[in-house]
Amino acid sequence: MPPHLPDGPLWDIFCTVIDNHGDLGVCWRLARQLQGAGQRVRLWVDDASALSWMAPRAPQALGIELRPWADASQDSVLQDLPPADVWLEAFGCHLPEAFVAHGVATRARQAAWINLEYLSAEDWVPRMHGLPSPVMSGPARGWRKTFFYPGFTEGTGGLLRETGLLARQQSFDLAAWRAQYAPQLAQAGLLLSLFCYEPPALPSLLQQLVGTSHHLLVTPGRPLAAVQQALAGMAEPPHWSALPYTSQDGFDEMLWACDLNFVRGEDSLVRALWSGQPFIWQIYPQDDQAHHAKLEAFLHWLDAPQDLRSAHRIWNGLEDGPWPPLDPARLHDWKRVVQAARRRLQAQRPLTAQLLEMACTDPTARG
Numbered sequence: 001m002p003p004h005l006p007d008g009p010l011w012d013i014f015c016t017v018i019d020n021h022g023d024l025g026v027c028w029r030l031a032r033q034l035q036g037a038g039q040r041v042r043l044w045v046d047d048a049s050a051l052s053w054m055a056p057r058a059p060q061a062l063g064i065e066l067r068p069w070a071d072a073s074q075d076s077v078l079q080d081l082p083p084a085d086v087w088l089e090a091f092g093c094h095l096p097e098a099f100v101a102h103g104v105a106t107r108a109r110q111a112a113w114i115n116l117e118y119l120s121a122e123d124w125v126p127r128m129h130g131l132p133s134p135v136m137s138g139p140a141r142g143w144r145k146t147f148f149y150p151g152f153t154e155g156t157g158g159l160l161r162e163t164g165l166l167a168r169q170q171s172f173d174l175a176a177w178r179a180q181y182a183p184q185l186a187q188a189g190l191l192l193s194l195f196c197y198e199p200p201a202l203p204s205l206l207q208q209l210v211g212t213s214h215h216l217l218v219t220p221g222r223p224l225a226a227v228q229q230a231l232a233g234m235a236e237p238p239h240w241s242a243l244p245y246t247s248q249d250g251f252d253e254m255l256w257a258c259d260l261n262f263v264r265g266e267d268s269l270v271r272a273l274w275s276g277q278p279f280i281w282q283i284y285p286q287d288d289q290a291h292h293a294k295l296e297a298f299l300h301w302l303d304a305p306q307d308l309r310s311a312h313r314i315w316n317g318l319e320d321g322p323w324p325p326l327d328p329a330r331l332h333d334w335k336r337v338v339q340a341a342r343r344r345l346q347a348q349r350p351l352t353a354q355l356l357e358m359a360c361t362d363p364t365a366r367g
């Protein structure tokens, strides 16, 4: 079927892939949701290679225009480019100067210009969300950007949540998924998924799984490399298997299928919250240790009990100690915490709706 091509406002989303998959993961998810809300989307990316597995269908097939970042500096491209209503720069990436200069030279008024920031539960986020930032230099000097901060609480930009998520989750066939991806799982065993960087407590977790009927599903890339390295030092391995890269929808299904998920970064944290299953989050580490406060703010918002806080601190290397025993009663408690948090989040307006409102009400972006 040809894609349904919307005729709403046109968005230019700019994304640079720093490392890992989160920048593109968030931008791709956002592009799909905007498209679904009747917006036209051009996604400019410097490295779109991960879309080969992350995207369920080619962007063009979904009606999203995927553009190489470098094209935004080409005069020949810019000359023929219909002007967008909204410019969105993701995670502080700077728009190519030639693109901005062309916009300034050819537009009567500026586009709504939004800077989408990283997710944090810290208490300054509601104060910063929605603040204008005058452009002080370069061709767009005198124009204005607006900061958009995703978040967990009132006064923030909310979280990405597509319509249809709940229905998809409700019709999920758990038994079929487990039969396909974890046929080895014993009846009494727990199923765990692992998407992480190199957590210091990984060897301790693996050691604890040895001799149990639990099964660990390991995602590709850094998690698989970390597991292989840890296994090299062990006399006996636990039950585990490697998963292939999958689409974002397939990644969700893994989270729904497992009794405990280890997630990392930004986007998989949000998906773990929507899954309602217990999870442990490895936060993206920052050189200045700013991630410590960020992790604590999240645990505070989550209203996590002490054992869940301690498990997070150990997993993130903030506390020494062996990985805590995995017993079903503890997971049951953790699940209640996640589901209570999910209920709070469901009362919040989704990020895309808030972003649309910000873009449409930006007073600088008319005409």
Ligand code: TRH
Pocket (backbone or CB within 6 Å): 018, 019, 020, 021, 022, 023, 024, 025, 026, 053, 054, 118, 195, 219, 220, 244, 245, 246, 247, 248, 249, 251, 264, 265, 266, 267, 268, 269, 284
């Ligand atoms: O890959 P990440 O560690 O990304 C990080 C964070 O976003 C961090 O905040 C950012 O600063 C840094 O990148 C540069 O984790 P994250 O955010 O969970 O992104 C992973 C994406 O990959 C997410 O959209 C889920 C997707 N994914 C799949 O779609 N299929 C898969 O098989 C796997 C393993 C991941």
